[in-house]
Amino acid sequence: MNVKYDLVIVGAGPAGLMAASAAVKEGLKIAILERKKEISKIHRSCGGVLNINEDTFGEVVHFDQGTGDLKFVNSGTTIRYDGPYQDLFGFCLYAPGGGRIEFGDFAELKKDPEKNRLGIALKKGRLIQIMLDEIIAAGVELFPNTNVVSVRKEQAGVVMECEDKRTFTGTFVIAADGINSRLARVMGMNKEREFYGTTRDTSIEIKGCACPASEGFLFMTTKKSIFSMIPLAEEGYYHVYASTFRRDEKPVEMLDYFLKEDPPFSQWYRDSEIIEQERTACVVTLMSPIKKPFKDNVLFVGDACWRREMSNVGSMNSGWKAGKCIAAALSSSNENEEGIPEYLDWYDKYYFIPWGVRKQGGRNFNEYLTYEDIDYLVGLCKDKLPPTLDIIKAVNFIGEYYGELMTQIYEERPDTMDRMMVFRENMEPDLEKRLKWGFKLV
Ligand SMILES: Cc1cc2nc3c(=O)[nH]c(=O)nc-3n(C[C@H](O)[C@H](O)[C@H](O)COP(=O)(O)OP(=O)(O)OC[C@H]3O[C@@H](n4cnc5c(N)ncnc54)[C@H](O)[C@@H]3O)c2cc1C
Incomplete structure (x- = not known):
């Protein structure tokens, strides 16, 4: 029997679960369809960091370390997290020679973590499980191992067909199926989106690392690439990442080189233990965001409509807003676009207008600058830059600081300046290369 739901949510990641949580509190009949069998098992690379105390797309989350409460200030909701966590205080960029630019004085900031933390690295699987338990207890019907392959609007509602031929019908659908959204593709939403390339990422967990300032989101520049590292929820454990746009590079081999051979950084990992069973990977399609994230009663949230990864807090925030707006549409019997103007206006204000029209970056300056150039430039930064875990803010702080040093x-x-100019001038040719290496999802 094909049961009709008020709302069917596709994807039980941070965005979909938050949408379910918001909508079920308003009394909606909801199904959530998720292709994974074990929903709280994380296969896709994610640092598991939640941004705290810093605005993320119009939302600020505070963390109460006494109770474990994650308070979403603007949406007014709270999740009680009971797993391990570690504090993060900002970004940090390492030059090949070991010099670094810190966004914030970590040693000083960690004296008052409650006030100064900008993120917590938590167990994402545990967070997902807590959210799942909450929505199931509230009456949401969960369908794991359910891969949605097509969607169509009929008189009775929006019908989703799954790989195993089951169908689900909803008055509204929330597409929360992540960055390479199948729903966006099959509904033709990608046709008008600009394509900026495809990255392939891999990450491992390690135990132990001799990094001098590890309480941040770290980027390490090497001759081969830029690698990153984030502390994990448990003390002494870290995620290390490699990422590439190029087809001729293999992220697993790149990471191996970084950990075992790279001249300065491999020293950090001499006594590290790789946790083999915790390897994750992902493919990220970079596109301009969907301008109007609504079609045929399907509302897009989180990474499914965004330009790249929106972040956990950003995705949860958009899921929450979507759940609330759909409940309002149903209670006012506006079962169409007229019911959800609040979501579209809010998406425009916090997501599309500030960030949506920006071209995607992701260029490797180490393809242009020498080791010595980077060491020299990093050495010029004698101050701590303002603390942040917001990448756009970080880029702006660097721009302002180095603008004064030109x-x-x-x-x-x-010579360094000449190479910096070539880097700046080659934006378009670099983009052309990325497009050739990538795979557009249309
Ligand atoms: C390398 C890397 C590191 C990151 N680190 C961080 C970090 O430290 N902090 C941070 O805030 N963000 C981080 N992010 C981004 C963050 O992981 C995402 O922004 C966030 O998970 C997006 O949530 P979402 O719910 O929109 O999508 P997802 O988390 O991708 O969830 C989508 C869900 O939909 C399911 N699904 C997909 N297709 C279907 C289908 N056809 N049918 C049914 N189900 C389907 C998937 O299985 C998945 O469970 C990182 C991203 C990457 C790539």
């Missing part, structure tokens, strides 16, 4: 760089290192 004359000095030109006088001291004209």
Whole structure:
């Protein structure tokens, strides 16, 4: 029997679960369809960091370390997290010679973590399980091992067909199926999106690392690539990442090189233990975001409509808003686009207008600058930059800081300056290369 739901949510990641949590509190009949069998098992690379105390797409989350409460200030909801966590205080960029630019004085900030933390690295699987338990207890029907392959609008509602031929019908659907969204593709939403390339990422967990300042989101520049590392929820454990746009590079081999051979950084990992069973990977399609994330009563949230990964907090925030707006549409019997203007206006204000029209970056400056250039440039930064875990803010802080140093760089290192100019001028050719290496999802 094909049961009709008020709302069918596709995808039980942070965005879909938050949408379910918001909508079930308003009394909606909800099904959530998820292709994974074991929903709280994380296969896809994610650092598991939640941004705290810093605005993320119009939402701020506070963490009460006494109770474990994650308070979403603007949506007004709270999740009680009971797993391990570690504090993060900002970004940190390491040059090949070991010099670094810190966004915030970690040693000082960690004296008052409640006030100064900008993120917590938590067990994402545990967070997902807590959210799942809550929505199931509230009456949401969960269908794991359910891969949605097509969607169509009929008189009776929006019908989703699954790989095993089961169908589900909802008055509204929330597409929360992540960055390479099948729903976006089959509904033709990608046709008008600009394509910026495809990355392939891999990550491992390690135990033990001799990094001098590890309480941040770290980027390490090497001759081969830029690698990153984030502390995990348990003390002394870390995620290390490799990522590439190129087809001729293999992220697993790149990571192996970084950990075992790279001249300065492999020293950090001499006594590290790789936790083999915790390897994760992912493919990320970079596109311009969907301009209007609604079609035929399907509302897109989280990474499914975004330009790249929106972040856990960003996705949860959009899921929450979507769940609330659909409940409002149903209670006012506006079962169409007229019912959800609040979501569309809010998406425009916090997501599309500030970030949506930006071209995607992701260029490797180490393809242009030498080791010595990077060491020299990093060495020029004598101050701690303002603490942040917001990548756009971090780029702006660097731009402002180095903007003041341009004359000095030109006088001291004209060759470095020339290479910096070539880097700046090659934006378009670099994009062309990325497009050739990538796979557009249409
Ligand atoms: C390398 C890497 C590191 C990251 N680290 C961080 C970090 O530390 N902090 C942070 O905030 N963000 C991080 N992110 C981003 C973060 O993981 C995402 O923004 C977030 O998970 C998006 O949530 P979502 O619910 O929109 O999508 P997802 O988490 O991708 O969830 C989508 C769900 O939909 C399911 N699904 C997909 N297709 C179907 C289908 N056809 N039928 C049924 N179900 C389907 C999937 O199985 C999945 O469970 C990282 C991303 C990457 C790539």
